[in-house]
Amino acid sequence: MPLVAAGELVSRAAAARTAVAAFNVITLEHVEAVVAGAEAANAPVILQVSENAVKFRHGRLLPLARAAVATAEQAAVPVALHLDHVQSGELLRQAADAGFGSVMYDAAHLPYAENLAATRAAADWAHAQGLWIEAELGEVGGKAGQPALDAHAAGARTDPAEARSFVADAGVDALAVAVGSTHAMTTRTAALDHDLLKRLTAALDVPLVLHGSSGVPDAELRAAVTGGIAKVNVGTALNIAMTDAIRRFLTEHPEAVDSRKYLLVAREAMAEAVTRIIGVLDAR
Numbered sequence: 001m002p003l004v005a006a007g008e009l010v011s012r013a014a015a016a017r018t019a020v021a022a023f024n025v026i027t028l029e030h031v032e033a034v035v036a037g038a039e040a041a042n043a044p045v046i047l048q049v050s051e052n053a054v055k056f057r058h059g060r061l062l063p064l065a066r067a068a069v070a071t072a073e074q075a076a077v078p079v080a081l082h083l084d085h086v087q088s089g090e091l092l093r094q095a096a097d098a099g100f101g102s103v104m105y106d107a108a109h110l111p112y113a114e115n116l117a118a119t120r121a122a123a124d125w126a127h128a129q130g131l132w133i134e135a136e137l138g139e140v141g142g143k144a145g146q147p148a149l150d151a152h153a154a155g156a157r158t159d160p161a162e163a164r165s166f167v168a169d170a171g172v173d174a175l176a177v178a179v180g181s182t183h184a185m186t187t188r189t190a191a192l193d194h195d196l197l198k199r200l201t202a203a204l205d206v207p208l209v210l211h212g213s214s215g216v217p218d219a220e221l222r223a224a225v226t227g228g229i230a231k232v233n234v235g236t237a238l239n240i241a242m243t244d245a246i247r248r249f250l251t252e253h254p255e256a257v258d259s260r261k262y263l264l265v266a267r268e269a270m271a272e273a274v275t276r277i278i279g280v281l282d283a284r
Helices: 006-015 028-041 051-056 062-073 112-128 160-170 194-203 218-227 236-252 259-281
Strands: 020-024 045-050 079-086 102-105 132-137 174-177 208-210 229-234
Touching (some): 020 028, 028 062, 102 112, 112 160, 218 229, 218 259, 229 236
Parallel strands (some): 045 079, 174 208
């Protein structure tokens, strides 16, 4: 099946008051697991490659991107390819040629005026390339390479009035909002501010995105989708599934040296996690 645009999947989800799941991938096993899990759920899905994943891959975007495109083209469900948490202008400008239909430009760590100016420039470039663009306002903590941030600290949450002005002035197509989740959580204990989400949904006319979803319990995720979240980003949950599966396998088979054997169980565990999370979101 040909690649679809993430904007198309997110807009469709927003209109139906549901959400599309977007999974961050690091290896080919991640890519294959996400697609297999989405096929098992008979649901569309977004494959995301973050700037940190590109750094891990020696700064080279194309090898993983081309693997993701090839896997998506053989999928039985719609698959989109999204470049996530981009701060580098050089990386941003590789997106279209590498097969990505959308980008998330991340200047949320900057003061408001600088965030707005940088995001406006990124949006102008992205739209000229036919790319859908997501941005972030407020700050979802836990990003690699950045200081720890309390998701409940003053100033961390997204302000609805400020968000409305930001979206209008920056010209972005979707907004990641800070409502209490945190990146890279390994426990599912995050409590979302559903009143704030309600106010953000009322204030904005673009789809809303939830980052840091791995630390959010199922009931909270369902409530977030009901409250207006149309795209749910997941990363750490896949890494937990992968690592736990490999750890169990090597504990039970200490003699194992063939990486295919433990990568097989890791890929299966990630695929099961994908199917389960999509079921929680009811993203079909």
